[in-house]
Amino acid sequence: MNSLIPLLVAAPLAGAALLLLGGRALDRFGHWIATALAALSFAFGLALFADMLGRDAEHRAVVERLYTWIPVDGFQADISFQLDQLSIVFVLLITGVGSLIHLYSVGYMAHDERRRRFFGYLNLFLAAMLILVLADNYLLLYVGWEGVGLASYLLIGFWQHKPSAATAAKKAFIVNRVGDMGLSVAIMLMFAEFGSFAFGPVFGAAGDASQGKLTAIALMLLLAACGKSAQVPLQSWLGDAMEGPTPVSALIHAATMVTAGVYLITRSAAIFNLAPDAQTAVVVVGAVTLVFGAIVGCAKDDIKKALAGSTMSQIGYMIMAAGLGPIGYAFAIMHLVTHGFFKAGLFLGAGSVMHGMNDEVNMRHYGGLRKYMPVTFWTFLLGTGALIGFPLLSGFWSKDKIIDAAFAKGGAEGWILGLCALTGAVITAFYMTRVVLLTFFGEKRWQPDGDGNLPHPHESPKTMTIPMIVLAFGSVFAGGLFTLGSSFLNFLEPVTGHQEGHPPFNSYVVSVIATVCMLAGVGLAYVMYGRGPVPVKAPVGSLLTRAARRDLLQDDFNHAVLVRPGSALAATLVWFDSKGLDGFVNGLAAAIGGLSGRLRRIQTGYVRTYALSMFGGTLVLVASTLLMRSV
């Protein structure tokens, strides 16, 4: 059975190779191959899951070692996969949602001439993401980590002819690289400290290491997580990443890849648990991002960017939960999974709307679409309900647990975190209601596209609606199912550990408060956008709104602090290289040239001058010989 584990990765990898190298012959049916291989991988995942459930909790983790990847004295990296409870959750999420989004893309990308390549990239992403969650050591994890970065780069920039897409792709890769630097430093620290970077040995020996070293390792891992999961301060790439085709935003930039940071922290629980200072940093990053992302989500008129802000904010919740330690790990993962369902569903819904509206993304140009796209509307509504934590839907269960855990942290810290989480809940409800109202309700504000054609909204084809319906089911039921008898918690506990939190008040009270908060947000949005007509052109807005539209000035900050000085430095060095270093060399050459030009004048070209100097020389020689002898 364990030999299925490599096949999980191999299936999409083979698909990627086939589609990217196969040539035009595969143009007509290549997308079905890719979809089938993704589904096959999902089937393998289900089989492995069934197999795992057949064993008792202690024997569920298995390791499948393929071969030694890099053997150098004292340094051994293996191509080796580890499938445990945490990995299988991710495997099922990745391949399950992945397969659905492959199916959706068949419809969404039907008219793109480079569809074959798109599916090749999607398969490549699946393979890399599976390597990331299945690796049994940090170096192999790093391969998956950068592999998903590559897939993300290729897919964000899929429409490369648009300069904005190409720029966004590059930005995403480079910001992620900054995070990856953290991961590589963390691996180096582990190697210097433990002589290994495989999960088992490192976690086993973590207790021996000094507090300072552990904190350093944990902070570097946090840096990596910030990059991949778009957390403050490395969050700036996610909004721009929406330049990619919408299925990509759903799969990579909502459901799976961006949650890799949460996986990394949860997986490294053994290190973080021993480094409380680093945990505090994690919590702070999560709390700041959850508010930050939510504020940005409120101001965006671009439906995908609003959702991207929401993704950032929701991952902030997860990161915060993971930073809380054993009371939060399992809930972080649970929210991650439910978020995977509803956020992917929301993005697919957004894609469906764009599909019907000539690729318009500005919500101020939507309005009244619920009659034209009923399936999209209902699935989107259910997803929204799940996201804002409408009672009994998925998000309600998972988010409440996180708010619970935040309060359970205790002391002033607990209150601050809990209030942050509640504030986030209010804002989340506000911006999601705003999105629904602007898109599906109100009067039509449709604008003609570049060619002057008014959009003719229509429901999307079956290949697109089916995945949306399936994901809507997940959005509705997954949370309740997981909470029922704490099944999810018990399943994960052997890996992540669990510790019951003790919030200052009963968890039912938290649920009620959270629900009230949610309703407040919904009501506020209704008051602002539901009652009157919505202007087609965005009003100027307050200072905060304007800042939020510019992503709270994050790009301006990066530009001023990093990009501008950086390019100035590069320009200075180019100048220094050609004028300074090379100038010195050329100057030296010119000096020698000049000197020899002077010396050349001695050579007059007249034979008699040479003869005279010869005679003179001989005379001196003879005279000095005689002189020497006489002395």
Next chain:
Amino acid sequence: MSYLLSATCAVPAAGAVLTAALPAGTGEARRRTTKAVALAVSAATLGLAIAVAAAFEPDGPRYQLTESYSWIRSFGISFSLGADGIGTVLALLTAVLVPLVMLAGWHDADPAAPEGSFESKRRTQGFFALILAVEAMVLVSFLATDVFVFYVFFEAMLIPMYFLIGGFGDRAGGPDSARQRSYAAVKFLLYNLLGGLVMLAAVIGLYVVAGDQGQATFSLPALTDAISSGKLVIDPTVQRALFLGFFFAFAVKAPLWPLHTWLPNAMGESTAGTAVLITAVVDKVGTFAMLRFCLGLFPDASKTFAPAILVLSLIGIVYGALVAIGQKDIKRLVAYASISHFGFIIMGIFAMTSQGQSGATLYMVNHGISTAAWMLVAGFLISRRGSRLIADYGGVQKVAPVLAGTFLIGGLATLSLPGLAPFVSEFLVLVGTFTRYPVIGIIATFGIVLAALYALMLYQRTMTGPVKESVTGMPDLKARELAVVAPLVALTLLLGVYPQSLTRIVNPAVNDTLSQVHRIDPAPAHPVAATNGGEQK
């Protein structure tokens, strides 16, 4: 005594003479004969190099397949060859790259001047003969076990390189490209001659010092044995001076910051194939020689100077990458990227850990392959448009997707994407440096962010965006060009996921080098019980 090594070196040398002697002519048929002969010779050399690698036993003695022919007996000089793990893989790299370089430059030496003019008569013969001559000399350098023989060929390869750089440009320069080219060629020659001259003094000095203690020989194994067994003790001051003499020559060739300024000119003005020869083959002799000669002959001085050299290489890593970001010329950008990579190689060597040195050796191979892929595709691109300026391109991906795809893979390899070969070596170098010099290791990781910047900016500016008018109708890669790129891409992938094939050969030689300098790896602070992570739970 087997004749495998001498055959490996002699075949390209004889091929060079043969190619040069082929009947001159300007017709297409004559030229094709010349090219076919040269390509066949380089393929035969590749076969011999593979045979050497196959015959090499990783667990055997350090130098294998040794041969020795008396040359200048009164000075103890003999023409002796021997393959060790490091030399073998580099010889293999050379033999792999040369046929591809020839294939890539198939039309680079077709006469630009009108048919029948004096200039064009022997151009094709000359170009291919020079490439083979370089190959022969580089192979001897990698396989020589005699210091003097190494020196002679280390210097002699400058001559064919000089003519390759100065005589054959990429026809994409500005109006004064001929002047630029001769400037680049002369600069290359002067820089390297200066380095060689200093080294000659050190070689003679070494002989004198060794002769004073009854070890009058140029044989490298004999000298290193005498040094490590204490029979030959070089006074510390003298040792430092000799070390610097050797190191200076290698640092110019490698090139190490701040001795690098000849490289961008030489790579920018020459053909893409020649640029690959420079950066992927000839420069490797410099880093290779640091590992073999500097560390083997002057262990104490190497340790003394290691921190200073590490700082220089660190500057090179960051500086090269930053200057690459600011370049406007595609080929110069690749050249500065190479300078950054050479920083990594030298850093790995002088970190003096087994990870660092194995990584550095792998790095030489991987950098050779990946830069060859990147540079040759860049060359194909440049030959289509006739310009080296980045700003002259845009949207190529739309009209020539395969070209753009391979260019991206080359760029991704350059930025050390995991799964591709350079990642393995770069990470080994970083880890190996970090365990001994943590601060330097951490600063060097900034190089990976900067590498992403220059590689992706180049791709973005040339390949993406709306199709520029100047590139419309640009043809995609032809079969010949695909045949050049495909093996390189395949090797990049293969060595990325299965580097064992090389590490197996390289590791013993690296350990031997480390024992010569009496260095052991720093032990981890809290070692885990078992080093084999895979078996753990």
Next chain:
Amino acid sequence: MNPVNYLYLAALLFTIGASGVLIRRNAIVLFMCVELMLNASNLALVTFSRLHGNLDGQILAFFTMVVAAAEVVVGLAIIVSIFRTRHSASVDDSNLMKL
């Protein structure tokens, strides 16, 4: 007669030849002056041979004569060909190699 007088003669001849080389421009004359110097040294050599009573000097004189003969052949050929192409035997006119 005292053999030393021959040495004075040789010195005189050598000086004449040397000043000729330094002063004259005509290649033929220069050439004759060089010959004069060579023969002056021959004379000195033979004289020394006589003075010391061995044959070393005479042998050396023979060598000089042979070399001088060879030199005359090559030198005259060069002068003739230069005269043909440039219609001048002045050494100052042949300055093509001078930058």
